[in-house]
Structure formats: C-alpha cells, structure tokens
Amino acid sequence: MAGEEPYPRKILQYMEGFLVSKTLFCACELGVFEQLHESQRPLSVSELAGSLGCSEDGTERLLNACVSLELLNADTDTHGTVFYSNTEMSSVFLTKSSPTSLFHSIEYSSRTIYLCWHYLNDAVREGKNQYEKAFGVNSKDLFEALYRSDEEMVKFMHLMNSIWNICGRDVVTAFDLSPFRCICDLGGCSGALAKQCVSAYPESTVTIFDLPKVVRTSQQHFVSPQDERISFCEGDFFKDELPQADLYILARILHDWTDQRSVELLAKIYHSCRPGGGVLLVESLLYEDDSGPLTAQLYSLNMLVQTEGRERKASDYSRLLNAAGFTHVHIHNTGKIYDAILARK
Numbered sequence: 001m002a003g004e005e006p007y008p009r010k011i012l013q014y015m016e017g018f019l020v021s022k023t024l025f026c027a028c029e030l031g032v033f034e035q036l037h038e039s040q041r042p043l044s045v046s047e048l049a050g051s052l053g054c055s056e057d058g059t060e061r062l063l064n065a066c067v068s069l070e071l072l073n074a075d076t077d078t079h080g081t082v083f084y085s086n087t088e089m090s091s092v093f094l095t096k097s098s099p100t101s102l103f104h105s106i107e108y109s110s111r112t113i114y115l116c117w118h119y120l121n122d123a124v125r126e127g128k129n130q131y132e133k134a135f136g137v138n139s140k141d142l143f144e145a146l147y148r149s150d151e152e153m154v155k156f157m158h159l160m161n162s163i164w165n166i167c168g169r170d171v172v173t174a175f176d177l178s179p180f181r182c183i184c185d186l187g188g189c190s191g192a193l194a195k196q197c198v199s200a201y202p203e204s205t206v207t208i209f210d211l212p213k214v215v216r217t218s219q220q221h222f223v224s225p226q227d228e229r230i231s232f233c234e235g236d237f238f239k240d241e242l243p244q245a246d247l248y249i250l251a252r253i254l255h256d257w258t259d260q261r262s263v264e265l266l267a268k269i270y271h272s273c274r275p276g277g278g279v280l281l282v283e284s285l286l287y288e289d290d291s292g293p294l295t296a297q298l299y300s301l302n303m304l305v306q307t308e309g310r311e312r313k314a315s316d317y318s319r320l321l322n323a324a325g326f327t328h329v330h331i332h333n334t335g336k337i338y339d340a341i342l343a344r345k
C-alpha cells in the first residue's frame with residue numbers, strides 16, 4: 001500500500017529457513033518425538049528435559065518452537081503446567097517406528113547434507129561436489145566417497161529407503177507395469193522400491209542389482225528372506241554384465257551422473273533389453289521452462305554439492321534415452337517429489 005514501509009517478509013523467511021530446519025533436526029536427533037511417543041502420555045518440560053538429559057531452559061525453548069511449527073501440541077493443566085504431545089503429523093512422519101517415518105532422512109540431512117551445503121558457494125564456483133572440504137575424502141569415485149564408512153553407507157541406505165514408503169506406490173503405478181514380469185532394479189539399494197513393485201504387481205519378481213557391500217547390507221538389514229519375489233545380484237552397472245530382465249528400473253540413478261555416463265548406462269540397458277522390454281526412470285523432473293518446481297531446483301543444487309549429476313527436464317531424459325537407442329518415451333508427472341518416465345525398446 002502507498003506510504004507503507006516495504007517489509008521483506010519473504011527474504012526474512014528465506015534467511016531464517018535454516019533455523020527451522022535445524023530446529024526440526026535437533027528435536028528429532030535429541031529424541032523429543034520418540035520420547036513423547038514412548039511415554040504414551042503428554043509430558044511437561046521438566047519430565048522431557050530429565051529423560052532427554054537436556055537443560056530445562058533449552059528444552060522449553062525447543063518445545064515451544066516445535067509448537068509454533070505445528071510439530072507438537074501444548075496443553076496447560078489447571079495448575080498452569082504445560083504438557084506437550086506429538087501432533088498427528090509428527091506421530092506419522094517423525095517417530096522411528098512409524099512405517100512412514102522420515103526420521104532417517106532428517107538425520108542424514110542434518111549430519112551429511114547440511115555439512116555439504118556449508119560449501120555451496122564453492123560448489124557453484126567450482127562446478128563440483130564438496131566431499132573433500134566437507135569430509136576430507138577424495139570424491140574421484142563418487143560412491144567410495146558417499147560410502148566412506150560402513151556406518152555412512154547404512155545411513156545413506158536408510159535415507160534412500162524412507163521416501164518410497166511415502167511416494168513409491170505413485171511411481172510404480174504411474175504406468176501399468178504388469179506386462180513386465182521380470183524386473184531388475186539397477187542401483188536398487190535397500191529394496192524399498194522393489195517391495196513397492198512386488199506389492200503392486202503380484203505376478204512380478206524383482207532383482208536388486210547393486211554394489212556388493214550394498215547388496216549384503218540390504219540382505220542383512222532391509223529385505224527379509226520372506227520377500228520371496230525379491231532377489232539380489234552384486235555388481236557394478238558400469239563394468240559388469242547386467243542381469244536379463246523385461247524391465248530395468250533406474251530410480252534416482254541418472255541424477256547422480258553426467259550426461260555421458262548416463263547414456264553409457266542407458267545404452268548398456270538397451271543392449272540387455274529384449275524388444276518390447278523397457279526402462280523406467282524415476283527422477284524429480286524440472287519444468288521445461290526452468291521455472292520450477294523449487295524442490296527439484298534445490299535437489300539439483302544438492303546434486304551439485306554431493307554428486308557428479310543434476311536434476312533434469314523430461315526433454316533432457318528423452319534426449320539421453322534416444323541417444324541410447326530407446327524410441328518410445330512416455331512421461332508421467334505424479335504431482336509428488338518423484339516422477340516416472342517409461343521408455344520401450
């Protein structure tokens with residue numbers, strides 16, 4: 001309005017965005033939501049501070065910020081004591097035992113991604129990932145750097161695992177995949193998407209192809225032997241022969257790599273694929289006119305800080321698929337974080 005001082009609401013909000021993220025990270029990592037879940041009743045500041053081993057003052061500030069973020073409810077009893085409890089959203093997405101828990105994604109964001117983003121300026125200047133500065137590791141081999149310890153690898157696998165409990169059904173049902181009985185999930189990691197596939201397509205089997213130590217960890221910690229329609233194959237998808245399959249899934253794989261390496265991998269798939277077979281790409285798609293979505297644009301910056309790749313537009317993936325030999329390319333935007341592209345041979 002005329003005469004009013006301009007107020008930079010959005011800029012202030014963006015400037016403080018990391019304070020919100022850190023508040024969420026801190027409440028998760030200290031175990032606030034877990035403690036409230038386990039206690040099965042609302043808790044006061046002193047009860048929570050005591051069980052978490054934290055200062056009462058710090059805990060009270062943290063809890064009140066969480067109330068404003070709608071992560072906690074606060075109710076005052078007749079004596080004036082405030083009791084805190086999880087909101088529905090926190091119970092469903094922030095407690096470890098919930099089947100749709102984002103706890104491990106938040107932990108990885110806090111302990112790994114947040115540290116890499118400290119070097120975003122350098123990443124933009126240099127046009128490359130920042131493992132060397134953030135963790136003191138050489139990133140010549142990307143996944144050697146990402147899996148710099150067994151503990152880091154398991155944390156990464158948990159990160160990969162969690163989102164498919166929320167978005168997995170949408171991507172595996174974006175197209176009718178029932179004609180593809182034999183599916184190979186290349187870089188299938190913890191098997192979360194494989195589980196979604198066998199659940200959506202009762203006639204299909206899925207082979208998870210991944211690096212040997214990932215396969216072993218997946219078998220030990222993520223996929224039960226009772227999941228009879230899921231099997232494993234150890235290998236390097238750039239160097240080794242690929243298993244025979246009707247459909248190859250590449251979920252969040254090409255965004256790790258340059259165009260050149262992506263075409264190399266897609267061409268290998270094309271050669272292993274029988275006519276009529278296909279490849280399903282699962283990625284976060286940028287709009288064709290570069291105007292969004294913001295999440296995909298931020299993920300693309302994250303790919304710069306953490307990988308050799310980038311997020312791409314549907315037309316970019318079509319170009320890579322065409323260069324590898326695939327001609328029939330279909331795009332499906334799910335409206336959630338991840339979209340699906342099906343190409344046939």
Ligand SMILES: C[S@@+](CC[C@H](N)C(=O)[O-])C[C@H]1O[C@@H](n2cnc3c(N)ncnc32)[C@H](O)[C@@H]1O
Binds near residue numbers: 214256
């Ligand atoms: C970003 S993760 C995606 C995991 C999974 N597809 C998902 O969406 O949850 C990349 C995966 O590719 C695997 N990978 C990386 N390089 C590989 C290679 N050369 N051969 C086989 N798998 C590889 C990693 O171990 C990891 O599981």
